[in-house]
Amino acid sequence: MRFLIDFSYSGDGFFGYQKQPGKRTVEQEIEKVLTSINGGKEVIIYASGRTDAKVNALHQKAHFDFDKKITAYKLLGALNSYLPGDIYINDVINVPSNFHARYMVKSKTYEYKINTKTYNPLLRTHVYQYCKPLDINKMKDALKYFIGTHDFTTFTSSEDKRQDKVRTIYEATLTLDDGIITISFIGNGFLKYQIRNMVGSLIKIGEGKVSPDIIPLLLDEKDRKKAHLCAPAEGLTLLDVKY
Amino acid sequence: MRFLIDFSYSGDGFFGYQKQPGKRTVEQEIEKVLTSINGGKEVIIYASGRTDAKVNALHQKAHFDFDKKITAYKLLGALNSYLPGDIYINDVINVPSNFHARYMVKSKTYEYKINTKTYNPLLRTHVYQYCKPLDINKMKDALKYFIGTHDFTTFTSSEDKRQDKVRTIYEATLTLDDGIITISFIGNGFLKYQIRNMVGSLIKIGEGKVSPDIIPLLLDEKDRKKAHLCAPAEGLTLLDVKY
Numbered sequence: 001m002r003f004l005i006d007f008s009y010s011g012d013g014f015f016g017y018q019k020q021p022g023k024r025t026v027e028q029e030i031e032k033v034l035t036s037i038n039g040g041k042e043v044i045i046y047a048s049g050r051t052d053a054k055v056n057a058l059h060q061k062a063h064f065d066f067d068k069k070i071t072a073y074k075l076l077g078a079l080n081s082y083l084p085g086d087i088y089i090n091d092v093i094n095v096p097s098n099f100h101a102r103y104m105v106k107s108k109t110y111e112y113k114i115n116t117k118t119y120n121p122l123l124r125t126h127v128y129q130y131c132k133p134l135d136i137n138k139m140k141d142a143l144k145y146f147i148g149t150h151d152f153t154t155f156t157s158s159e160d161k162r163q164d165k166v167r168t169i170y171e172a173t174l175t176l177d178d179g180i181i182t183i184s185f186i187g188n189g190f191l192k193y194q195i196r197n198m199v200g201s202l203i204k205i206g207e208g209k210v211s212p213d214i215i216p217l218l219l220d221e222k223d224r225k226k227a228h229l230c231a232p233a234e235g236l237t238l239l240d241v242k243y
Numbered sequence: 244m245r246f247l248i249d250f251s252y253s254g255d256g257f258f259g260y261q262k263q264p265g266k267r268t269v270e271q272e273i274e275k276v277l278t279s280i281n282g283g284k285e286v287i288i289y290a291s292g293r294t295d296a297k298v299n300a301l302h303q304k305a306h307f308d309f310d311k312k313i314t315a316y317k318l319l320g321a322l323n324s325y326l327p328g329d330i331y332i333n334d335v336i337n338v339p340s341n342f343h344a345r346y347m348v349k350s351k352t353y354e355y356k357i358n359t360k361t362y363n364p365l366l367r368t369h370v371y372q373y374c375k376p377l378d379i380n381k382m383k384d385a386l387k388y389f390i391g392t393h394d395f396t397t398f399t400s401s402e403d404k405r406q407d408k409v410r411t412i413y414e415a416t417l418t419l420d421d422g423i424i425t426i427s428f429i430g431n432g433f434l435k436y437q438i439r440n441m442v443g444s445l446i447k448i449g450e451g452k453v454s455p456d457i458i459p460l461l462l463d464e465k466d467r468k469k470a471h472l473c474a475p476a477e478g479l480t481l482l483d484v485k486y
Binding site: 008009010056058080085086087088090118119120121122124125126237 | 251252253299301323328329330331333361362363364365367368369480
């Protein structure tokens with residue numbers, strides 16, 4: 001039986017999503033519990049994609065195959081009773097045996113949060129503590145340039161070995177609430193560090209150091225050395241994955 | 244020179260506020276850094292009051308005496324550069340030598356947060372993950388009964404040895420935003436576990452298990468065995484202390 005899980009995690013206590021020997025990762029914690037529920041027979045999970053160290057998720061998705069006869073509902077209860085408090089399974093559903101959590105992704109939604117007020121230790125694991133004012137109107141002007149289909153080479157990492165750097169951003173919005181800026185991106189997929197690099201440039205624009213019109217120029221350059229600083233991982237949350 | 248500090252901490256990583264041998268506490272972390280800035284001569288801090296293990300603070304206050312000649316501004320910078328990320332000093336000011344951060348408190352503001360939607364690991368250190376709906380109108384009706392001067396014996400702990408259990412609550416409000424209930428209390432002082440016990444009863448009322456009218460009866464009983472369950476510490480944040 002193939003199952004799809006919808007799950008959340010706080011990135012703070014993990015060395016990222018993906019398995020690494022001797023390090024606490026999200027993938028490893030979930031596989032350990034699933035393997036134990038499966039009577040010790042190893043279960044491998046396939047997520048919609050990995051997230052970097054310290055990045056959070058609210059509706060990450062992954063599929064896996066399970067031998068043991070069990071209902072989705074019982075599996076949900078068992079997972080949440082064995083998993084630690086920084087991972088939570090929102091839902092478990094049955095999917096056809098040809099379903100693939102990574103290859104069938106239609107869109108992903110990410111959110112990046114920036115605190116422009118006083119450093120807040122209560123929010124430090126999921127909101128970047130920038131703690132200075134930013135010009136959100138300039139940032140909004142710049143954000144519009146990311147919408148559409150572009151070659152995002154400038155905004156990715158040299159570590160991203162995928163040849164095709166063209167991605168489509170369907171929606172990008174920016175809101176300010178009680179000093180916290182939330183920037184949301186919905187796209188068909190994102191390259192490594194793409195959102196954090198885009199946000200890095202948006203911050204420079206919000207500081208008034210560069211003009212919003214730099215974004216189309218940076219996209220045209222297709223040179224990752226031209227981008228600004230990568231924004232810190234903890235501000236980023238994978239909000240949803242759609243199939 | 245006597246200084247007053249205004250500081251924040253995330254309760255999650257500490258065994259409470261107060262010093263305890265061999266355990267990481269907020270008081271200890273701040274005193275360690277101050278003593279080091281003071282050239283090794285011990286500095287003792289006097290807070291407005293302690294907070295229990297896992298309770299958070301955004302504007303806790305404490306005073307201390309410092310031998311070394313230093314401006315409040317420089318002390319602020321030095322403290323924040325040496326303190327860990329889960330403590331932050333918002334401000335340092337000079338106060339008269341007869342100022343006392345505990346005995347001169349005029350009012351304290353506390354906030355208790357309850358998540359009534361899906362468990363959210365990102366918020367678990369400062370929002371109680373209750374994860375079921377609550378009737379906020381009933382809770383609001385009940386909350387009114389706490390306002391004013393009352394003997395709060397029913398809502399304290401047997402561990403609170405102070406004879407006088409009479410306290411005044413000036414304001415108490417309840418709001419709901421995106422599934423998160425925030426209950427605020429402003430009062431001249433609070434007994435041990437008082438807010439968490441009041442919130443425990445408010446939750447029972449929100450569940451529809453008891454009527455809002457039970458609050459005046461419970462206050463009259465002056466019997467702590469009559470109160471409902473104490474709400475978990477992590478939902479509570481000391482928001483402000485006024486002199």
